[in-house]
Amino acid sequence: MSFFNRAGLLAGLMLAAGAAAVQAQEVTLRYSNWLPAGYALDVELMEPWIAAIEQATQGRVKIQKSPKVVGSVASQYDVVADGMADMSLMVLSYAPGRFPQVEAMELPFASDDESRTSPAVWATYERFLADKDVFPDVVPLALFQTGVFxxxxxxxxxxxxxxxxxxxxxxxxxxxxxxxxxxxxxxxxxxxxxxxxxxxxxxxxxxxxxxxxxxxxxxxxxxxxxxxxxxxxxSTTVLVSVNPDAWARISEADQQAIRQVSGAAVARMSGDLHRKETEAAIAAMQxxxxxxxxxxxxxxxxxxxxxxxxxxxxxxxxxxxxxxxxxxxxxxxxxxxxxxxx
The missing domain is CATH 3.40.190.170 (Bacterial extracellular solute-binding protein, family 7)
Known part of the structure; x- marks a missing residue:
């Protein structure tokens, strides 16, 4: 084997080893939590999703929830963009006028069935907005809606x-x-x-x-x-996003694994959860x-x-x-x- 072939082989092995090391790197994302204790959106959607992310990455990516909100509830987009927290849930309507494209999916009389609204929101975002830099300062992982108003x-x-x-x-x-x-x-x-x-x-x-x-x-x-x-x-549209620098610390393989359990999967979870919660709430009111x-x-x-x-x-x-x-x-x-x- 010539020197150049040996050198090329060594370089290839080093690159492979480096990639494996990056893939194995553990990352902890600091999640700014502002939902009240016991609230269904937190207990039945965010917590299972966090567990799914850790499982999909074989424990290499962990999410650590803050004991209280970082910044204000209305400023969560900027909290993530500025790196005050790595990840958060943002109600987009708390920043009126900032994300006008998304407002189409909040117009009235569209549906009172939550099992349909969240999946429709994600499908529409993927088709029309995902490549338009609607959220230029963060990495979007999920877009869904809460219960209908x-x-x-x-x-x-x-x-x-x-x-x-x-x-x-x-x-x-x-x-x-x-x-x-x-x-x-x-x-x-x-x-x-x-x-x-x-x-x-x-x-x-x-x-x-x-x-x-x-x-x-x-x-x-x-x-x-x-x-x-x-x-x-x-309804109101919710964005869950990650700070770009924090996202860059995650290996490409783990990024792909996270996306597999986010997006459409979270939209379906949200739709089923909020339909169930709405029906239970109206029954409790009656x-x-x-x-x-x-x-x-x-x-x-x-x-x-x-x-x-x-x-x-x-x-x-x-x-x-x-x-x-x-x-x-x-x-x-x-x-x-x-x-x-x-």
Whole structure:
């Protein structure tokens, strides 16, 4: 064997050994946790997913949850981007206007079946947004939705479109804010963690929230009346991402293993979880004797007519953000929501 062949063989062996060493490297990701103890999203989705990541990487990638939130709940995207934490869950609507493309999937009346919404969100993201640098400062691992939104009040019946006029309603997204405005109400943009104090103090008349969040944050003590809106008022989209520098410490093989248990897999888990949680929450409300109104067909049609400008406004906003054909993405999202089960 010539010197050059031996040198080439040695170099190849060294590269292989180096790759194996990198693959075997252990990495611990610091996860900024802000969900309340025992909350289903944490216990039944994030915890199993964290375990799945550790299993898929044979223990080389571990995720260490912080005892309390790093930074503020609303700033989790920047917390991860700036490396204050390696990983976190971010409610995108807590940064209104920053991610306009995603807002299409939060428009109202799309679906009130959570088992469909999260998978549709991930499929739409992969098809239209994954290569568009929508989240340029982080590495996205999962995009899904929480439970769909209805409205809860301190006694006010909002099953008639006219009854929204003058109502002070907590909102948490640009879409929900605009719905309340178009119906003549006053939107109060606050995190769900502040709703109890606002409602008990009479600052708000009600709040838009998923039913499971109402119980999870113990808001049923102050919000005793629900108005169920067929098709729902929309949902809020959640991003789980990793800091790019932290991601780069993970071997390519382990990155691929993590992606296998993220994305579509997490979307399915989220959909099944939130459908179950919504059904259980409504059953618990009925057992407790809460008043539940259901918006009828005529009032729903009246509501849709008044809220119609919202979709046109989003289309213009998406074009301004650089999307060539936002209607195509919106149509694809609705088609995914209406796909036959199975």
């Amino acid at each position: 209805h409205v809860f009040t301190t006694g006010r019946d909002l099953s008639a479109a006219d009854n929204w006029k003058g109502a002070k309603i907590r909102t948490s997204s640009p879409s929900l804010t605009r719905i309340i405005e178009l119906l003549g109400g006053t939107p109060i943009n606050k995190p769900v963690s502040e709703v109890y104090e606002l409602a008990s103090g009479g600052v708000i008349d009600g709040a838009t929230t998923p039913p499971d969040a109402l119980l999870g944050f113990k808001l049923d003590d102050v919000l005793d009346t629900m108005t169920f809106v067929p098709g729902s008022l929309g 057992a407790k004797g809460m008043t539940i109104h259901r918006m009828g067909d005529a009032e729903l049609a009246r509501m849709k007519e008044r809220v119609a400008p919202l979709t046109a406004e989003w289309l213009e906003k998406a074009k301004a953000a650089g999307m060539e054909d936002p209607q195509e993405m919106l149509d694809f999202f609705h088609a995914q929501l209406n796909r036959p089960a199975g």
